[in-house]
Amino acid sequence: MSSFLFSNEPLKEEEHITVDNTCWDILVxxxxxxxxxxxxLVLxxxxxxxKPLRFHHAYSAKQAMDILNSEDSISVGLIDVVMESNHAGLDLIKFIxxxxxxxxxxxxxxxxxxxxxxxxxxxxxxxxxDYKNKTELTAVKLxxxxxxxxxxxxDIQTIERHKQGLERIIDASSSFLKCNNVQDFASTILSHVADVMGLSDSDIYCAAAVNKQYGAGAKFQLLAASGAGIAPEQTALPDKVKSRFIETHNRKTSSKSDHEYVGYFTSQAGLETMLYVSKKGLLQPTDCQLLAFFANNIALAYDNLNLRETVKESQKELSYILGEAVEKRSKETxxxxxxxxxxxxxxxxxxxxxxYRAEIIKLASPLHDIGKISIPDVILNKPGKLNDDEWAIMKTHAQQGYEILKNSTNDILQCGxxxxxxxxxxxxxxxxxQGLKGEQIDIAGRITALADVFDALGSVRCYxxxxxxxxxxxxxxxxxxQQFDPKLVDLFVENLEQFVAIRDQYPD
Known part of the structure; x- marks a missing residue:
């Protein structure tokens, strides 16, 4: 080892320093x-x-184990074979x-x-x-x-960061499937952007927006913004972020700088999704790659959410139209x-x-009297009380409604x-x-029964x-x-003001 320069000055014990990614940790x-x-000295x-090196010194395999158990930032270990025993270094390798x-x-x-x-x-x-003989390890070779x-x-750390980031993206993307509306979707985006990058919310600012691909750049719709002290419900964007969205819309491509990333992705529906992220520290290539993957998933998820909302609105409208058609036939509102x-x-x-279950019941309940389409007008619109024969015919509407809807595989119609x-x-x-009793009656039937009677009693009827x-x-x-589920009645009475507010919101 003649090319080494020796020093007689003993090494001082190095203090433990928190990892700050500004150096490489080496264990000797x-x-x-x-x-x-x-x-x-050589290094x-x-x-x-x-980035420079930061050294951690151990004079035995046991000391090395203690350091490794307390430090998770060691990049390289330079390990002697023979120390407290002839195979101490090899035992340390097995331990690691x-x-x-x-x-x-x-x-x-x-x-x-x-x-x-x-x-x-x-x-x-x-x-x-690697394995080296100390006598051959010159300064240059070291x-x-x-x-x-x-x-x-x-490279291993980069792969691991990508792996962890992709796992977080998969986890975040799966949560998009649980979103029922754009508001849920927006909050889901914001809650996961920082996590995808492995940062705290206070370290970044992010905003998501949508626009028509060929519309005006300034006409974008802000989904949500958060971070850097911004409240999630805030709708006002900093001028710089507005400018980035407009530039991105006009350029129609993603962009990045040392501290900012703007992802741009289009959908089959003719919309574009833009994700703006700024970071206090430098954006690493890994950050931008993960954000690109995530932003692409945001675009796809938003497209699917729009489609789901369109289908949902169509189902709701059809449910109302069918229900209203029956009510109009019986001269009700x-x-x-x-x-x-x-x-x-x-x-x-x-x-x-x-x-989900509550929403299904909401969309299905307008179909409660669908079976009345089979009831003759003379009975359906008879003023006053029905006789026994007429009442027997009227009661068939429950079974008739079931027969009309029972073969559908649609969740709403099944519930209907x-x-x-x-x-x-x-x-x-x-x-x-059927003469069902208590909880033999499906909760959807019990709920609609109370809702129907409350509204019918408060409305004009031919009888x-x-x-x-x-x-x-x-x-x-x-x-x-007797007629109603006791628990539902108690909840109705305790929250009567809310039911009255709904009645006032949709007058005849």
Whole structure:
């Protein structure tokens, strides 16, 4: 080792420093003080990708294990073979790879006694990255070895960051499928952008917007913005961000700088999605690649959400149209089905059903009387009380409604079949057509039954005048546990103001 420059000055114990990505951490493991001195001296001016080295010193395999257990930032380990035992270095290799399961750190064995650990068998049997005799390791060769090891570690870390980022993207993208509307979608974007980049919300500012591909650049719709102290509901954007969106719309391509990224992606529906992200620190190539993947998924998810909302709106409109057609035939108001739908949604949420199930009940409830299309006009619109024969015919509308809808595979129509069939069943078992009792009646049928009666009593019918709210409330309480589910009645009474507000919002 004649090319090494020795120093007699002992090495001072290095303080633990928090990882800040401004240097490369090197672990030197050797029981010879001179080796530590020489290694640090030779590599004192070493730079890789403009970052210096930071040394951690261990004089035995045991000390090295302690350092590795407390430091997760070590990039390269320079390890002596013979220390407290003839195979201490080899045992340390096994500990790192097997016990710690650390396969990222690059491990280089250095030995002054090659006979104790033959090179060929060591390279074959131990997961190391190089093996060198100390006598052949000149200053130039040591630096060359370190360049190679650090490049390898950097590439492994890049792959791992991509892997973790893609896992976060997959996790984030799957949550898009759970979004029921644009507002949910926007908040989902914001909650995951920082996570995809592995940062805290306070480290970045992000905003998402959509526009028509061939519309005016300034006409974009802001989905949401967050970060850097911005509230999620804020709609005002900084002028710089507005300019970036307009520039991106006009250029129709993604762009990036040291601190900013603007992703641009188009959809089959003729829309464009733009994602703006700015970071306090430098944006790494990995950041931009992950954001590009994520922004592309945002565009696809937004396209699908729009399609789902279009289908959903179509289903809702068809449900209302069918319900209103039946109501008009019986000379009742079309607003009845809208009110029943909203009452049913409110009851479903109050009773604890999830948003999807509650929405299905809302869209299906307007179909509760669909079977009345089979009832003759003379019975349907008869003023006053029906006779026994007429009442027997009228009661068939529940079964008829079920028969009309039962063969559909659509969730809304399936629920509509249940509601049509069961909304005249009663909690005490005295209802029709099946005489179901208590929880034998589907929750959708129980909910719609209460919603329908509340609205019908408060509306003009050919066979009765409008009841006052006090009269309606008295009747519903009287029917608690008889016609209606007691729990639903209690929830209705406790939240009466909300039901009255819905009635006032959709007048006849």
């Amino acid at each position: 493991v050797d029981d010879e003080e001179d080796i530590h001195q020489v290694t640090k 004192s001016d070493f730079r890789f990708e403009q 790879r097997n016990d710690m399961a650390n396969h990222d750190i690059r491990l280089i064995l250095r030995t002054g006694q090659p006979g104790e650990a033959p090179e060929e068998s060591v390279i074959r049997d131990y997961d190391i990255n 630096k060359t070895l370190l360049y190679s090891a650090l490049r390898s570690h950097r 079309g607003s009845h089905v809208k009110r029943v739908a909203h009452y049913s949604l409110l009851l479903a949420k109050l009773v604890g059903l999830n948003d 079949a249940i509601i049509a069939h069961q909304h005249h069943e009663k909690w005490d078992g005295s209802g029709y057509p 009765k005048p409008v009841w006052t709210l006090e009269e309606i409330l008295t009747e519903i309480k009287r029917q608690r546990g």
